[in-house]
Amino acid sequence: MESIRTIFDIFITTYPGFLDAVIITLQLTAISVVLGTVLGIAFALMKISKSKILQGIANLYITVIRGTPLLVQIMFLYFGITQIVVLDNFWAGALALGVHNGAYIAEIFRGAIQGIDRGQTEASRALGMTNNQLMRRIVFPQALRRSIPPLGNQFIITLKDSSLVWMIGVAELFSVANRAAASSFKQFETFIVVGFYYLVLVMIFTYIVRWYENRLDVDKV
Amino acid sequence: MIIGENIHKSFGDLEVLKGIDLHVKPQEVVVLVGVSGSGKSTLLRCFNFLEEMNSGTITIDGHTIDPKKDKLPDIRAEVGMVFQHFNLFPHKTVLENVIEAPIIVKKMDKAKAKQLGLALLEKVGLGDKADVYPSKLSGGQKQRVAIARALAMEPKVLLFDEPTSALDPELVGEVLQVMKQLAEEGMTMVVVTHEMKFAKEVADRVIMLDKGVIIESADPKTFFENPQNERTKQFIQLVE
Numbered sequence: 264m265e266s267i268r269t270i271f272d273i274f275i276t277t278y279p280g281f282l283d284a285v286i287i288t289l290q291l292t293a294i295s296v297v298l299g300t301v302l303g304i305a306f307a308l309m310k311i312s313k314s315k316i317l318q319g320i321a322n323l324y325i326t327v328i329r330g331t332p333l334l335v336q337i338m339f340l341y342f343g344i345t346q347i348v349v350l351d352n353f354w355a356g357a358l359a360l361g362v363h364n365g366a367y368i369a370e371i372f373r374g375a376i377q378g379i380d381r382g383q384t385e386a387s388r389a390l391g392m393t394n395n396q397l398m399r400r401i402v403f404p405q406a407l408r409r410s411i412p413p414l415g416n417q418f419i420i421t422l423k424d425s426s427l428v429w430m431i432g433v434a435e436l437f438s439v440a441n442r443a444a445a446s447s448f449k450q451f452e453t454f455i456v457v458g459f460y461y462l463v464l465v466m467i468f469t470y471i472v473r474w475y476e477n478r479l480d481v482d483k484v
Numbered sequence: 485m486i487i488g489e490n491i492h493k494s495f496g497d498l499e500v501l502k503g504i505d506l507h508v509k510p511q512e513v514v515v516l517v518g519v520s521g522s523g524k525s526t527l528l529r530c531f532n533f534l535e536e537m538n539s540g541t542i543t544i545d546g547h548t549i550d551p552k553k554d555k556l557p558d559i560r561a562e563v564g565m566v567f568q569h570f571n572l573f574p575h576k577t578v579l580e581n582v583i584e585a586p587i588i589v590k591k592m593d594k595a596k597a598k599q600l601g602l603a604l605l606e607k608v609g610l611g612d613k614a615d616v617y618p619s620k621l622s623g624g625q626k627q628r629v630a631i632a633r634a635l636a637m638e639p640k641v642l643l644f645d646e647p648t649s650a651l652d653p654e655l656v657g658e659v660l661q662v663m664k665q666l667a668e669e670g671m672t673m674v675v676v677t678h679e680m681k682f683a684k685e686v687a688d689r690v691i692m693l694d695k696g697v698i699i700e701s702a703d704p705k706t707f708f709e710n711p712q713n714e715r716t717k718q719f720i721q722l723v724e
Binding site for chain 1: 532534557558560561562563564565567569571572573574575584585588589590630633634637
């Protein structure tokens with residue numbers, strides 16, 4: 264009982280600071296999702312291209328990113344890139360998350376593109392379409408619809424993974440909670456509160472993705 | 485109209501077509517029959533270069549195609565094809581399926597394409613389905629849309645690759661009816677099918693393929709009543 268009261272008190276006292284931090288978390292997520300999607304499309308196209316060089320580059324990127332921890336990538340990028348260009352820790356974090364996401368999104372897109380039935384490309388070819396035309400008009404639109412559910416999943420992972428950039432001092436949700444926990448000596452209760460924040464954010468996100476899926480009528484494909 | 489000469493095709497070590505010659509005259513309906521694995525679908529797919537031949541030539545309307553110089557999409561635009569599994573575009577409505585290629589490939593004006601598309605859908609008896617998605621159609625309806633889609637490119641010849649094999653028996657008739665109508669209108673057609681009734685009624689010529697060679701080629705009456713080759717006799721007994 265005492266504990267529940269403490270949790271409630273902490274919720275009340277921390278929420279102005281936490282709400283600012285939520286904004287930062289959402290900004291980090293949005294930027295890395297956009298960057299990851301752009302990178303993902305680019306590397307997926309490279310992977311399905313006929314050029315062995317482009318395939319090789321894409322494979323290298325995907326293997327390295329998927330084969331190393333996100334935390335290592337964040338540190339590597341933060342300490343590596345800030346030696347070359349001036350970049351604050353927020354942008355270094357967003358960049359790291361985006362580059363990390365790109366590898367997973369590339370695989371989502373590649374799988375969706377290659378999962379389109381061969382009959383679709385054959386029918387398009389038989390109608391006289393060039394490779395570019397059939398990719399643009401027939402394959403990509405279908406692949407995109409099929410990508411929505413796994414992409415939504417990936418975006419949720421990104422939202423949660425954004426907590427890792429507290430390591431380089433970005434004032435996002437986890438980092439602010441961590442500070443509040445340390446200063447109040449109520450670690451257990453504070454982390455329950457921050458867990459609640461993440462849970463609500465993820466639920467909202469899930470709802471939006473599901474709504475979008477229905478709107479696109481994924482069953483059509 | 486469309487002439488295939490000395491067509492050879494192998495998949496790895498397996499020689500599927502062993503030097504096929506096939507001359508299809510304008511307005512002729514040629515039906516290809518044979519047991520599965522005899523190479524009839526592969527032959528059909530060589531005619532629009534969906535399958536790359538090992539050797540041999542295809543001549544369409546007097547022009548012998550050089551796959552290295554000629555643009556294959558331009559060639560394919562003149563040769564329509566209807567597939568066993570329809571292969572309609574699921575993300576497009578019935579009308580969009582039909583007018584996609586005229587707009588994209590032929591750069592036809594959208595309003596004009598729409599007019600053409602609706603007329604073709606009317607022709608195959610699906611004028612009222614223009615705005616629905618393919619997933620809402622029966623197999624027979626899907627195949628009729630696929631035929632309208634192929635016709636929209638105004639092809640010189642239409643290839644049918646087992647167009648009724650994936651259909652429930654009660655839906656076969658409506659598709660064959662449309663094909664019969666096309667034949668009567670003078671469309672040049674090459675049809676791979678197991679529908680012997682269609683071959684008898686509609687074909688000008690029936691050709692039997694066996695192990696990659698043509699072993700019988702005759703008008704339907706001669707083909708079914710007086711076949712020369714022993715294997716053709718067996719085949720006819722088997723399917724009747």
